[in-house]
Amino acid sequence: EDKVVQSPLSLVVHEGDTVTLNCSYEVTNFRSLLWYKQEKKAPTFLFMLTSSGIEKKSGRLSSILDKKELFSILNITATQTGDSAIYLCACTGNTGKLIFGQGTTLQVKP
């Protein structure tokens, strides 16, 4: 059965800290890995990764995929209170459906 596992499940940091969120997967016919940020409503898209070793970057957020070891990390540098959210990792196979992990709840304290 396909599965996506995220760690840690929750994290509390202070503003300015750097955090690393982990996502490992076992997905048949893996095609892509996506990161979403979820505040109080719908998940919003952050990154889609398809190739190993190529870092995707957007401001203070970056992510990389390792297809050999079957994992991805999401880094957030100089965290702000607005980064507090649930971060969801999801993978697709060739059917297109997203298989989500449990999410990592990040709380950034001032």
Next chain:
Amino acid sequence: EAGVAQSPRYKIIEKRQSVAFWCNPISGHATLYWYQQILGQGPKLLIQFQNNGVVDDSQLPKDRFSAERLKGVDSTLKIQPAKLEDSAVYLCASSLDRGAGELFFGEGSRLTVL
């Protein structure tokens, strides 16, 4: 470009009652998904449509849940009869096509079953 529209945003019902949720995907998106997100968990796929056909409904509790997308555009998800454990946010998402990668989510419909 209009996003994925869902209604109602909130619904409170008693167990054994029925409820229906509606979703209108982004125009031109062939693939539509219904996800169930229970508090503290990641979203779980209930059903995936490609145009008006079902691609995957393996995790849909078919004794009480049903969904349709008759004209290949908007979709309805129904629960009848509801159980306490159905309390969750029901997220609709759409994508251009299967395997297109990014899914676009609606705001969700929050169901509370008392």
